[in-house]
Amino acid sequence: MLKANFKVRPELVFEIEAKEQKDVFRNIASIQEVFSEKVCGLCGKPDIKFVVREIEDNEFYEMQCTNAGCYGKLAFGQNKKGGTIYPIRKLKDGLPAKSEDQPPFDFKTSGWHKYDKNKVAAKKPAGK
Numbered sequence: 001m002l003k004a005n006f007k008v009r010p011e012l013v014f015e016i017e018a019k020e021q022k023d024v025f026r027n028i029a030s031i032q033e034v035f036s037e038k039v040c041g042l043c044g045k046p047d048i049k050f051v052v053r054e055i056e057d058n059e060f061y062e063m064q065c066t067n068a069g070c071y072g073k074l075a076f077g078q079n080k081k082g083g084t085i086y087p088i089r090k091l092k093d094g095l096p097a098k099s100e101d102q103p104p105f106d107f108k109t110s111g112w113h114k115y116d117k118n119k120v121a122a123k124k125p126a127g128k
């Protein structure tokens, strides 16, 4: 059995236990992809919170910047199997890349984009 502690930030440490090197590697890759954001892609500050919103029985995973007035957001998609998620990095206009001649996302912002706080409020179901 292989054991590893993988520290993403001082307050965020993962314990990994696996039989094989490949599983350790896979676990680290998965953790890095999802949890390694250290700063907001828009303002560059480390004021990130994890948010799970529930809308009409669907869950939406995202990181939001808590720096006043920034409204930076990085949304996550959900894989159908395995309970894992992945970041949806977007282009400057807040849309995902659609063709191969476009860059996969806006490298300057690491694919973060501004969320429309009015739109978020409007999507919330009544009574919640």
Ligand SMILES: [Zn+2]
Pocket: 040, 041, 042, 043, 044, 045, 065, 066, 067, 070, 071, 072
């Ligand atoms: Zn920000």
